[in-house]
Amino acid sequence: MPVNPGWRTRLLPHTNRARRNLMGYLFIAPFLLGFLLWFLLPTATAIWMAFQDWNMMTPPRFIFLENFASLLRDELFWQSLKVTVIYTLFSVPLTMLLAFAVALLMNTKVRGIHFFRTLYYLPVVVPAVAGSILWAWILNTEFGFLNILLRAVGLPKVRWLVDPNLALFSLILVSLWGLGSTMVIYLAGLQGVPDVYYEAADIDGAGRWHKLRHITIPLMSPVIFFTLVMGIIGSFQVFTAGYLITGGGPDNATLFYVLHIYRTGFKNFHMGEAAALSWVLFVIIVALVAIIFKYIGGSVHYGGRES
Amino acid sequence: MDGKMLSRREMLRLTAVVAAGASLAGCLPSSGSLPAGEGAGQPAAADVTISFMGWGGPEESQAVLDLIALFEGENPGVKVTWLHTPEDYMSKLTSMVAAGTSPDTLFTPQDYYKTFCKQGLMLDIQDYLDADSELDVERYFLQPQEDSRSAYEGRWHGIGCCWVGGHLFYNNEMFQEAGIEPPSTDPEKAWTWDHFIEVAKQLTLDSQGRHPDDAGFDPQDIVQWGIDHQTGGYFPETFLLQNGVQSYDESTNRFNFAEPAAVEGLQNVADLMHKHHVAPLGSNLKDLGMSNTQMLENRKLAMAVDGTYALAWTHKINADLGVACLPKMKQTGTVVVADVRAAMKATQHPDEAYKWVRMTANPIYQSTFLKIGLWWPNQTALMTPEGLESWISERKSPTEGVHPAGYYDLVDKYVRNHTQAWLCPAGFAEAKQVIFSALESVWNGTKTAEEAMADSIDNANEILATS
Structure with a gap:
């Protein structure tokens, strides 16, 4: 050729x-x-x-560590850290616990189980924005669905989103709506537990609780550990609910850390400080995950081999 | 087969990879020209092209395009490209400036205008104005409001597009049925604050038909509210003005929000919600996507304090709509605001940029929005008897006319003599955010105005001082 x-x-x-x-x-x-x-x-x-003073409009100026110093002096930094830690402390364990309970239920062999599995997973499919707006409506003090229900049974209205002492907990409640994604992971884990263990336990006369305590949970521990780590990483980066439902308020009661970064950068145009905030968050998350691996990772059960 | 030839399968693979890479590259910001807006028609045969960045709905965008057509007709050789940016305006603007692709001319939000001036971003147009035979600043614009807004260190860096501010809207049928005299558009007859509360109470009902002062009134079960009060934007400054105090002191570069009279003005409005039970929480309506407009129409609300612009949609409600001056605490009046049309210092064509900016001070353009109820004028020619006649159309029904009875007085007396420009010094937007967050607790009834302002005023003033 x-x-x-x-x-x-x-x-x-x-x-x-x-x-x-x-x-x-x-x-x-x-x-x-x-x-x-x-x-x-x-x-x-x-x-x-992170080492510059930059408002995007005028040329950046090198200020070395001044951004880090100024964020430590900023009340809102501490406030947003507090809000995010409280959110994580409640939202992550509650989501895990409930998702696990639901996954156990969804792992039973009853008629129509596929329907229920779909039902619990469905909220995850709803776009975050749509879900947030929906919850803002449900939790509205004056006209919200939840308060209409409360009034119908003679209870007083609850100021879900406007009371600074309640707003964060309302958002934690909202976060539980999305437990379907964690549930699916648990469900997959549960279905991977070999039946032979349960059969052996039956022969030994173990009850439900004993089977859960001594078979299910140990064998599920890698999955549980995974959801814990991912849950904490995700929870420290929570943004949507605070941004859309409460706008960080009232009185910064729901000012999540990432919302604070966003405002610092794109509302107040302190790009340097926003970058510094991001790095502080990164260090916090890495440190937390390292601590979790050190103190909890040891008790995770990997198919007979201790890690 | 020759080793240097590609097989067809390999060629297909290669094509796929290249296509994927190209689509990736397509996501990169273009380094060259600015994205062309709707205004970009033919490729520029003109000598000079000016970009103009702004927001607004379809109507406003169309009016800009019309004005551009007029301008280009009068100025051969100059083209204007409209960069229509209805969402997330500030982030996009700052990104463009950061990337070195600033627009030549733009809408500048009033709360950022002097910050930009201080940062040296805006083109000083004072010399152009002084040499301009048509725009005689002192007589062409409503003063002293316009100087207060546009002058930075005594020199104009832009031209205000109009004014908007707060006034009362009310459902006249509800007043007639209750046998109550409605509020007036004449500032001389503005209601006292006590009378305002009294009327609001008479027009507030729980589900059993009881008023706030009646025995057994259930504030948790209100079905009709007397008043809905806006609290965002420039409204806190308006409450201060109503109580006779300036929101900002130029000589000390400090906010006055914590002054006793300021605190009292803010608290008065919070009390409408939490003490007198005549107003719903504003945040509740907003969260629902429900507006006071719908509530006025379906009689869940008798009066609303809102901005001028709300007339653009409220005039369409199926009810007898009225407007009036704000009630007085110590005085009636409102803070007025609106964006500034300006050129950026980075422009390559300052002469043409000024020409275009001054074009936006064209009465034809301003009238377009006066006519639909969106704006108040800032040009004195549109406030003379003939000027007012030229754009006010009396509202006779939901589909005929826009401006409710007495609008003439509202502009001629209230806007002219009882308004003050929003005081937005450099650093304002960020400093105000601190005040604004603190005020949320006041509107929610969890803190008094005194506590909230005492907690936040030093932080806010610190930001002003260091901006």
Whole structure:
């Protein structure tokens, strides 16, 4: 076959091996490019930015650690940290507990179980914005569905979202609505527990509680541990509910940490301080996860091998 | 087969990879020209192209395009590109400035205007104005309001588009049926605060038909409210003005929100909700996507304090609509606001940019929005008897006319003599956020105005001082 003296001859590698390599690089290029442009580059920029005073409008000015010093002096930093920690302390364990209970129920063999599984998972499919607006309506003091129910049975109205002492707990309540995603993970875990253990326990005369305590929970511990770690990471980054339902209020009672970052950056245009806040959050999450691995990770049961 | 040739399968793979890469690259910000808005028609055959960034609904956007067409007709060789940005305006603007692609001209929100001036971002247009034979600032614009808004260190960096401010809306049928004299558009006859509360009580009912002062009245079971009061934006400053105190002191560069008279003005409005039980919590309505407009129409509400612009939709309600001056604590009046049309210092074409900015002070353009009930004028020519006649259309029914009876007085007397420009010094938006967050507890009834302002005023003033 005659050699075609076109562009391909000049540009493409000449050996099969080199061509295969090129092909491989091209295939991973979209990911690598994306990773570089939208992860590595912004991360590097955020490191640089954390040491600058920059309002996006006038040129940045190097101020070294002043952003970190000023955020420590900022009451709202501590307030947002407090709000986020309280939210995490309640939302994560409650979600895990309830999701586990629901998963146990959903693992029983009854008619129509697929329907119920779908039902509990359905809220996860609802877009976060739509869900938030829906809950804002339900929890409205004057016209909300929940208060109409309370009034109907003769109870006083509760100021779910407008009372600074209640608003955060209302949002924790709302967060439980999305327990379906955790439930599905538990359900998958439960279905992976071999029946032979339960059969053996039956023969030994173990009751339900004993089976749960000595078979289900130990065998599920890797899954539970996974949801704990992911739950905490996710909970420290919570944003949507605070942004859409309460706007961080009343009186900063629901000012989540990430909402505070967003406001610092895109409302008050202190990009440097916002970057510094982000790095502080990163360090907090890494430290928390390390602590969890050290103190709880040891009691996780990995298929007979202790970790 | 020759090693240098690609098989068809390889060629297809390669194509797919390249396509994926290209779509990825497509997501990158373009380094060259600005994104063209709806206004960009033909590729520029003109010598100079000015970009103009702003927000607004479809009506406002269309009016801008019409004005551009008029401008381009009068100024051959100059083209204006409309960068219509209805959502998330400030984030997009700052991103553009940060990227070095500032718009030439723009709507500048009043609460950011002087911050931008201080940062040296706005084009100083004072010399242009002085040389402009048509725009005689002292006579062309409503004064001293306009100077207060537009002048930064004595020099204008932009031209206000109009004024908007607070007044009363009411359902006249509900007044007639209750046998109560409705409020007036004449500032001389503005209600006292006590009378206002009294009327609001008479027009508030629980489900058993009891008023707030009646025995057994259940504030948890209100079915008809006397008043809905806006508390956002420039309204806190309006409550201060009504109680005779300035929100900001220029000589000390400090807010006055914690002054006794200021605290009293704020508390008066909070009391409507929590002490007198004549007003619903504003946040409750907003969360529901329900507005006072619907409530006025279906008689859940007798009066509403809202901005001028609300007339643009409220005039369509199926009820006998009335408007009036705000009641007086010490005086009637409202803070007035609106964005400033300005050019950025970074523009390559300051002469053309000024030409375009001054075009937005065209009475034809302003009248478009006066006619639909969105704005009040800031041009004196539109406030003379003939000027007022040219844009006020008396509302006779939900579909005929826009402006309720007495609107003429409202503009001629109330807007002219009882308004004050929103005082927004450099650093205002951020400092006000601190006050605003603290006020949430006041509107919720969990803190008194005195406590909330005492807690927040130093932080807010600190931000002003360091901006």
